[in-house]
Amino acid sequence: MSGAASPAGQGGRFPRCVLFDLDGTLLDSAPDMAATLNRMRAARGAAPMELADVRPHVSRGARAMSAAAFPELGGEVGPEIVREFLDTYAIELGRHGAAFDGIEAMLAALEADGTCWGIITNKPEYLARALMPSLGWETRSAVLIGGDSLAERKPHPLPLLHAAAQLGFAPADCVYVGDDERDILAARAAGMRSLVALWGYRLQHDDPLTWQADAMADAPRDLLDPAAWP
Structure with a gap:
């Protein structure tokens, strides 16, 4: 876990290339997801879910969120439910969520140091790209997969390796930042250093210490200190 932050630019340089997960890492998209699920529940005459009950499931995707919203399905979420989720989410996209506090300052510090950064998400690409203009990242993110x-x-590891190759970096020169265990697994398999975004979305039983990442950070502001990076 990162220690006390020092001013940006002290304690060493930032990594040359940083790749980020999107939901739960850069973007607090849980409010959009809750609005999506509650539209679906309302159509079925069900009461709305609390945001706190949606948040832990966001990083696990449309199927997991739908399973949480409709426990009567017993985890059997068919493709028609996933399609309904995605179509409804496209309506709510970017209307309620925002970048986590401190993300813009952290990205600005990376950019000021000449770091190249990009986004690798499991969200469908068309939805991720649709979010970029409202966040002001459409020209700042060097790659989006x-x-x-x-x-x-x-x-x-393929998406991470593809991004590194597209940007002209060796995997060992990149750091991948995410809030879910699969982010850390992907980074390790790609030969990249990894950092857990502890401010993101996790189920109660998740223990990031067992993921064996190279570093963890409590908040985006901690990453203003180059020494906090692996």
């Missing part, structure tokens, strides 16, 4: 961009998705 979605869960359907390639033949594999995280925890497979």
Whole structure:
């Protein structure tokens, strides 16, 4: 876990390339997801879910969130439910969520140091790209790879390796930042250093210490200190 932050620029340089997960790492998208699920529940005459009950499931994708919203399905979430979720989410996209506090300052510090950064998410690429203009990241993120961009998705290392190659960096020169165990597994398999975003979404039984990442950070502001990076 990171220690006390020192001013940016002291304690060493930032990594040359940083790749980020999106939901739960850069973006607090849980409010959009809750609005999506509650539209679906309202259509079925069900009461709305509390945001706190949605938040832990966000990083696990549409199927897991739908399973949490409709426990009567017993975890059997069919493709029609997933499609309904995605179609409804497209309506709520970017209307309620925002970047986590401190993310913009952290990205600015990376950019000021000449670090190249990009996004690798399991969210469908068309939805991720649709979010970029409202966040002001469409020209700042050097690469954007979605869960359907390639033949594999995280925890497979292919998206991370593809991004590094596209940007001209060796995997060993990159750090991958995410809030879910599959992010750390993907980084390890790709030969990248990894950092757990502890401010993200986790189920109660998740223990990031067991993920064996190279570093962890409590908040985005901790990453203003170059020494906090692996």
